[in-house]
Amino acid sequence: MAHEVEMRALAEYLGQHNLKHTKQRELVLAAFLEARRHVSSEDLYQVVREKYPNVGYTTVYRTMKLLVEAGLATERHFDDGITRYEIEHEHHDHLVCIKCGKIQEFECRMIEESQREIAARYGFRILRHRHELYGHCTECSEIADRA
Template identity: 50%
Template sequence: MVRKGLKSTRQRDVILDFFLSSRRHMSVEELYRKLRARHPGIGYATLCRTMKLFAQSGIARDIRFEDGQTRYEHRVEGEHHDHLVCTGCGAIAEFENKTIEDLQKAVAESHGFIIHSHRLDLYGSCAKCCEKASASGLKTGVMNIK
């Protein structure tokens, strides 16, 4: 935290440890519910301010998916990943795919464009939601992209 230019406080240290130990993309509300169970002295406003500071300093990345809710994920310098987002249950999976990255670079180059950053979120149904839909007789199809 100090390397990122932030003052280290007991509450920030607790929030940082908790945030970094989580592998999920969580909203402030989710973080607060889980954090409060172990550390009831940390307030909601403190958590909000701290997560914004973490995002501004590069420790975290704030992401808003289709549902409009801001979630936070770890930010590691030089690391990139994309997201699979289930529209049924809200599950979010991270993935890396060199072929997709190479294709994006090639498309940009063919248009004389230099990519500074990008974000790819693919929305669909996770395996569990597909199983539930199939068991209840609902059709789950694959979107045809042309």
């Protein structure tokens, strides 16, 4: 079976919480694991629906919430109000293009360290952080320059 580790984790989570283990939930998980990063439940619904027309949007939406609770997906909220999902292997931050919606990930050790230093200076304990830069990506800047 594909995605054996994740499927087992989902089954375990459902079992622990007395939730029904359905084929539809497995389909949504598989679609999520195969999707590009920062995918919305609407995007996933479109993908799942092509192969399995009897899976409804609500099922996709609820399953994604479940995957977040189970620790299999991470929720992201950018400025446009759409909830997106990704698998967070390692901490990273984002550059978000407000024109085409492209999301670029980045990691910067200096930013991470500076954040820790600032927090220490104020005796603040960081639990999590979000660092998002909004602007225009290369393609969108080029289009604007040409116009």
